[in-house]
Amino acid sequence: MIGPEENATSSETTPAAAGPRPSGLRNPQAAVRGLGAGTLALEVIVLLLTIAPLSVIAGDRSGPAITAVLVLAGAAVVIAGCMKRNWAWGAGTAVQVLLIAGGFLHWTLAAVGVIFGLAWAYGLHVRRTILG
Template identity: 60%
Template sequence: MTDPEQGPPTSENPPAVDPPTARRSGLRNPERAVRGLGAGTLGLEALVLLLAIQPIRVVGGDLSGAAIGAVVALAVAGFLLAGMMRRPWAWNAGTVLQGLLLLAGLLHWSLFALGVIFALVWAYALHVRRVILG
């Protein structure tokens, strides 16, 4: 309906329209985009952990069998969590994974360095998730 005080709608006087219920992010499917961010982050972390074993052994000194086992276990957990990002608890489990990687730093200093880097990346992913999903 037009407001009698405004007169009929014209190019200078457009009709009153209710504000659209648009998504905050402008994405077609923000939940899917955020899941992809989390899965990509965890998958990249797992891949880096697996690829880091040999350089750490060669350059960083002695990497014990326990440290190698921890790296492989964390990488497998990262790949599994990347595939489970549809589950609501997967984000919390990803946060726990970052803490476990930091704890693996007790086995070798380079694992702590990787833990700090990926904890910061994960914190950014959580921030983006909060901004997009509200």
């Protein structure tokens, strides 16, 4: 049986008393990198799927809008592969800003940019929460 003295010492060694609670992940950096890369990969798929509707509904302005989609999709692929680098998170944020700015070419680019900008902001929040 555990006496009151032993019980008091065992409660002092719990993780809650030791400091902030760990995330519970075996490799938190890899999990966060996967989140960022997965978000960018999904964005690439959606961007490439917007080419067909853009060619129909953008009319005369479809050329610059499709070029912007292809450039941003290519940049997102490269950034997703470089998520181990510290600059990749800033570059991913820049892709979201540029996609929203693409709304000057066609409003659908801004709509996709807002949706993925919110997803990216959530990813940044999760990164900050897990890694500190």
